[in-house]
Amino acid sequence: MAVLAVPINKSFDVAPDKVADFLENTKQMRSREIFEERFKKLDKGNVQWNNEKKN
Amino acid sequence: MEQREKELIEYEFKRISSIDISLVEDFSCGRTEFDEKLIQMRKQDEGTTYVFFDNIHTKIIGYCTFATSGLRLTYEKDVITQSAAEIKYFAISTIYQHKNYEENMNFSDFMMCELIRHLINIADNHISFNYILLYSVPNAINFYSRNGFYTFQKYMTKDSYTYIDGCIPMYFQL
Numbered sequence: 576m577a578v579l580a581v582p583i584n585k586s587f588d589v590a591p592d593k594v595a596d597f598l599e600n601t602k603q604m605r606s607r608e609i610f611e612e613r614f615k616k617l618d619k620g621n622v623q624w625n626n627e628k629k630n
Numbered sequence: 631m632e633q634r635e636k637e638l639i640e641y642e643f644k645r646i647s648s649i650d651i652s653l654v655e656d657f658s659c660g661r662t663e664f665d666e667k668l669i670q671m672r673k674q675d676e677g678t679t680y681v682f683f684d685n686i687h688t689k690i691i692g693y694c695t696f697a698t699s700g701l702r703l704t705y706e707k708d709v710i711t712q713s714a715a716e717i718k719y720f721a722i723s724t725i726y727q728h729k730n731y732e733e734n735m736n737f738s739d740f741m742m743c744e745l746i747r748h749l750i751n752i753a754d755n756h757i758s759f760n761y762i763l764l765y766s767v768p769n770a771i772n773f774y775s776r777n778g779f780y781t782f783q784k785y786m787t788k789d790s791y792t793y794i795d796g797c798i799p800m801y802f803q804l
Binding site for chain 1: 659660661664676694700701702704705706714717718719720722724727738743746747750761763764765766767770773774777778779780782784785786787795797799801802804
């Protein structure tokens with residue numbers, strides 16, 4: 576996969592009947608925690624990679 | 631136990647403006663329009679573009695462009711816009727695709743980790759925002775899901791949600 580995100584000029588609008596559901600679900604997310612763990616684990620700027628490509 | 635060849639990659643996360651144009655022109659992610667877009671953004675950025683730069687091999691590993699955005703909560707008689715950053719582009723060179731750091735973690739995951747770290751730093755120390763938004767290409771849904779993003783289309787009104795080449799809106803809460 577070469578390109579993972581693309582620009583699309585479409586706004587992110589939560590529908591009126593879905594705002595409560597959106598806010599409730601968002602409270603339970605752990606997005607940031609996932610990365611806090613990774614930040615601790617990975618050394619920035621100097622990493623050994625497996626040179627073998629997975630297909 | 632299987633021994634795998636290891637390669638040291640020493641990289642930096644740098645603004646596109648600091649990269650020599652000849653190195654930008656050498657970048658190829660396999661999609662010409664996105665390679666050309668990077669050359670164009672070296673001259674005139676469409677947001678804030680950073681590259682992941684391999685210092686040992688002097689090559690661009692990948693790039694990302696982000697910009698300010700908003701997530702709108704539409705009530706019956708009101709609209710509240712919550713501040714956000716939107717990842718407009720995220721692409722990786724064909725040379726570095728599928729290289730894995732460890733099981734289930736490719737270089738693209740590591741790039742995303744650096745980008746999220748950078749955006750969290752901006753949100754915590756410079757300009758606050760609540761979400762990171764993006765449109766994922768269809769094949770990258772799993773990549774974003776394992777990186778803390780959630781699909782957004784179930785919260786949109788049907789008439790406002792249109793597939794554009796199958797791309798999927800996704801969000802990450804800070």
